[in-house]
Amino acid sequence: MTFLYAAYAATWAIHIAYLITLVRRYSRLKLAVDELNKRKR
Amino acid sequence: MSAPSGITMATLTKDIRLEWRSKDAINSMLFFALLVVVVFSFSFDPVAEESRHIAGGLVWIAFLFAAVVALNQTWAREIRNQVLDAYRISPAPANALFLAKAVGNFIFVALLEALMTPLFIMFYKLRALGPAWQLLPVAVLGTWAIVVNGTFFAAMSLRTRSREIMLPLLLFPITIPALLSMVEATTTILVGDPSTSAKFWMVLLATYDVVFTTGCLALFETVLHAE
Amino acid sequence: MKKAFPILGLLTAALLSFALYEALVVAPREQTMGDVQRIFYYHVPSAWTAFLLFAINFLASVQYLVRPRPQADKIANWIVIALGALTSIGAYVVRPLPQNMYPSSVVTTGVAIVGLYFLIKKYFSEQETDILALTTAEVGVVFCTVVLVTGPLWARPVWGIWWTWDVRLTSTLVLWLIYVSYLMLRRFSTSGQTPVLAAALAVFGALDVPLVYFSIWFFRTQHPQPVIGGGGSIDPRMLHVLLINWLAFLCFAFLVCWSRYRLEQLQREVEETQALEALLEPRSTVR
Numbered sequence: 001m002t003f004l005y006a007a008y009a010a011t012w013a014i015h016i017a018y019l020i021t022l023v024r025r026y027s028r029l030k031l032a033v034d035e036l037n038k039r040k041r
Numbered sequence: 042m043s044a045p046s047g048i049t050m051a052t053l054t055k056d057i058r059l060e061w062r063s064k065d066a067i068n069s070m071l072f073f074a075l076l077v078v079v080v081f082s083f084s085f086d087p088v089a090e091e092s093r094h095i096a097g098g099l100v101w102i103a104f105l106f107a108a109v110v111a112l113n114q115t116w117a118r119e120i121r122n123q124v125l126d127a128y129r130i131s132p133a134p135a136n137a138l139f140l141a142k143a144v145g146n147f148i149f150v151a152l153l154e155a156l157m158t159p160l161f162i163m164f165y166k167l168r169a170l171g172p173a174w175q176l177l178p179v180a181v182l183g184t185w186a187i188v189v190n191g192t193f194f195a196a197m198s199l200r201t202r203s204r205e206i207m208l209p210l211l212l213f214p215i216t217i218p219a220l221l222s223m224v225e226a227t228t229t230i231l232v233g234d235p236s237t238s239a240k241f242w243m244v245l246l247a248t249y250d251v252v253f254t255t256g257c258l259a260l261f262e263t264v265l266h267a268e
Numbered sequence: 269m270k271k272a273f274p275i276l277g278l279l280t281a282a283l284l285s286f287a288l289y290e291a292l293v294v295a296p297r298e299q300t301m302g303d304v305q306r307i308f309y310y311h312v313p314s315a316w317t318a319f320l321l322f323a324i325n326f327l328a329s330v331q332y333l334v335r336p337r338p339q340a341d342k343i344a345n346w347i348v349i350a351l352g353a354l355t356s357i358g359a360y361v362v363r364p365l366p367q368n369m370y371p372s373s374v375v376t377t378g379v380a381i382v383g384l385y386f387l388i389k390k391y392f393s394e395q396e397t398d399i400l401a402l403t404t405a406e407v408g409v410v411f412c413t414v415v416l417v418t419g420p421l422w423a424r425p426v427w428g429i430w431w432t433w434d435v436r437l438t439s440t441l442v443l444w445l446i447y448v449s450y451l452m453l454r455r456f457s458t459s460g461q462t463p464v465l466a467a468a469l470a471v472f473g474a475l476d477v478p479l480v481y482f483s484i485w486f487f488r489t490q491h492p493q494p495v496i497g498g499g500g501s502i503d504p505r506m507l508h509v510l511l512i513n514w515l516a517f518l519c520f521a522f523l524v525c526w527s528r529y530r531l532e533q534l535q536r537e538v539e540e541t542q543a544l545e546a547l548l549e550p551r552s553t554v555r
Contacts, residue, residue, distance in 0.1 A: 007307040007421040008288075011314070011414045018410045019524070026531055032538050039545070190472075197469070200459035210452055211469065214445035215476050218483035225487060241486055249479055256475055260468045263333065267461035 048133045052141030057148070066114055070149070073110055074157045077103045082164040092165040097227035100161055101220065105187060107157070108150045109209050112191040120199065128265070135262035143192045143257070150184055170233025179230070179239065182246040183223035189250070190215055193257045196264050215253075222246045273526070280519040287509075287516040295509040304425045308506075311418040313514035314411045315440060317521050321408035322447065327385045328392070328401040329470035332463060335394050352382035398463040399536070401470065402454060403528045405447055407521060412444045433491070435484050442480045446473040 081099055085092075119125045128138055161167065169176065191212050198207035226242035291309035298305035334340040355378030359371040392400055419437045420430045431437075450473065454466050502510070 003421050003425045004304050004306055007418045008310060010417045010421065011310050014410060014414050014417065015520075015524075018407075022524075022527055022531060025535075029531070029534055029538060032542070033534075036538065036541055036545070197453070197465050201453070201456040202458060203456060207453070207456060211449050214442060214449050215472055217442050217445075218476065218479040221483045221487060225490065237490060245479070245483055245486070252475055252479070253472070256472055260333075260471065263464055264468055267459055267464045 046137070048137035049141045049144070052138060053145050056141065056145040066111070067149075067152075070107065070111055070153055071156060074103075074107050074153045075160065077107060078157050078160040078164065092167065093170070093231045094228060096161065096165050096167055097231055098224045099165075100158070101183065101223050101227065103157060103161075104150070104154050104184070105216075105220065107153050108146075108184075108187050108191060109212065111149055111153065112146060112188070112195045112212075113205050113208055125199075125265075135265045136258050138265070139192065139196075139257060139261040143189050146192050147185055147188045150188055151180075154180060154184060167231065169231050171230040171239070172233075173230065175230050175239055175243070176227065178243055179223060179226045179246065182243065182250055183219065183226075185250050186219035186223070186246060186253070187212075187216060189254050189257055193261065193264070196261070200267075219246060219249045222249070273523070276519070276523060280516070280523055283512075283516040283519055287513040290509045290512055296503065296505055298506075301426050304422060307418050307422040309509055309513045311415060311422060312510060313517045314414040314418070315436075316514055317517050318408050318411035318415060318440075318443075320518075321404040321411065321521065321525070322443065323381060324384060324388070325401050325404040325408060325447075326470055326474040327381065327388055328397045328404065329467035329474075331385070331388055331392070332394065332397045332401060332467045333471065335389075335397070348382055348385045352378045395536075398467075399529055399532045401463070401467065402532060403525050405450055405454075405470070406528060407525050409444065409447050409451060410524075411517075411521065412440060412447065415440050416444060433484065433488060435481065435488055438484045439477070439481050443473075443477065446476065 081103055085095065085099060119128075128135075191208065194211040194215075195208050197211065198204050201207045222242040222245045226239040226246070229237050229239040229242070287309075291306055295306065295309065297303060330344060334344045356375045359374035359378070388397060388400065416437070419434075419440075423432060423434075423437075424430050450466060450469050453469055454462060457465060459465065
């Protein structure tokens with residue numbers, strides 16, 4: 001049934017979307033950390 | 042017992058006196074209330090039979106929006122003259138201030154409702170088929186539910202960007218059970234079906250009021266001192 | 269601790285795949301609804317996980333509010349223990365239990381909540397409690413979104429409608445709304461005391477939940493509507509698959525929370541360092 005697959009797909013789409021935002025925030029944060037470390041030296 | 046209530050009364054009379062002298066908020070709110078009723082009447086123009094079923098919902102939504110506009114102004118005046126900072130420094134219990142503000146808002150919103158109701162009755166040809174006297178406790182409990190939480194969240198929204206939109210964003214989800222109770226109670230009374238009673242809704246509203254009044258009084262001090 | 273993460277990640281992925289297989293293949297086909305009923309194995313565990321996360325958020329928020337005040341802290345301790353005791357007694361006294369719950373699961377939930385409260389108290393400092401609250405609120409909203417999306421996708425083929433004022437679904441919607449407003453407060457607040465305000469909102473939200481439930485429950489007795497998700501007893505084989513999926517999602521939620529927690533910790537450290545640097549910067553290098 002399409003609804004079944006849609007539900008399962010939607011579940012994972014939502015989770016993956018959230019994880020992607022986490023990854024993006026983390027990479028932005030890494031840039032800030034690198035910048036701070038550079039300025040320290 | 043006398044000191045806090047004295048402060049409450051003093052703050053309350055101060056607010057009412059200020060409002061009465063300036064009348065700017067009252068006038069704009071009255072006109073807003075009138076506009077809301079007229080716009081709703083244009084949008085929903087049902088026959089008297091049907092109108093009873095939906096009028097409960099429409100009336101309370103109109104009241105809710107009018108209340109939000111009124112609440113948004115609640116603290117604005119305080120901030121303008123740094124009155125809030127003075128309160129924080131003073132030894133006056135925060136509860137007294139909150140109660141004064143909440144009661145002041147309640148009076149204000151009740152006034153609006155009292156003016157909007159005859160207009161609604163007129164435009165929708167409303168007549169309660171059930172026990173009409175029950176509408177009064179429903180109105181009182183319901184208005185207090187909106188006002189007590191609204192005053193609290195208005196204080197919370199003070200230090201936020203987009204302050205005016207933050208109040209309804211915070212208020213609406215929390216007030217959903219109260220709103221449902223108000224609307225259902227009003228509809229039950231208007232429709233007057235003998236097999237239903239608005240009593241459960243009124244008890245639920247009363248419970249909601251007690252729970253959240255206690256919560257607001259307990260937590261207001263924390264919110265007031267939150268910078 | 270850091271090394272454990274990839275291993276746990278792989279284990280969780282394996283568990284999730286296994287649970288998916290169980291849900292789609294192994295679980296018996298439901299008589300009336302057919303295969304669509306299998307959405308149940310994702311819908312319900314997500315709901316339970318979301319509720320657990322929101323419960324932790326509530327406990328962390330209470331902790332954050334009372335810890336600076338020793339008197340309130342002691343009172344809160346006793347209230348938590350009393351509520352746990354009442355729940356355990358009530359599970360065996362109140363008949364019938366709403367939603368056909370088993371007394372043992374009610375007691376377990378009550379004891380777990382009490383346990384979680386004291387665990388948070390012991391292992392999380394004040395600042396960390398706030399981060400915990402933020403983390404569980406965010407991840408909770410994610411899982412709650414899943415519940416609200418899978419619910420209508422289940423309702424549509426079974427009942428022909430996308431939405432119904434089903435008690436559980438509607439209560440979940442209101443819970444979702446409350447927590448989204450919580451996250452908005454966190455984001456839009458410019459106060460230095462945002463955590464305190466957010467904690468107060470979380471407490472209000474928790475007070476609201478039983479009222480929401482009762483109001484919608486009574487609304488439904490006045491206006492009967494279809495029930496999504498069915499009540500009543502459950503086939504033990506289905507229960508087995510359900511619990512496996514729940515375990516898998518719990519592990520997944522744990523890992524996501526852990527990541528979000530670390531991210532927030534790092535973010536706050538960076539912000540603190542940046543602020544400190546801005547303070548210590550010599551005037552001539554003003555940008």
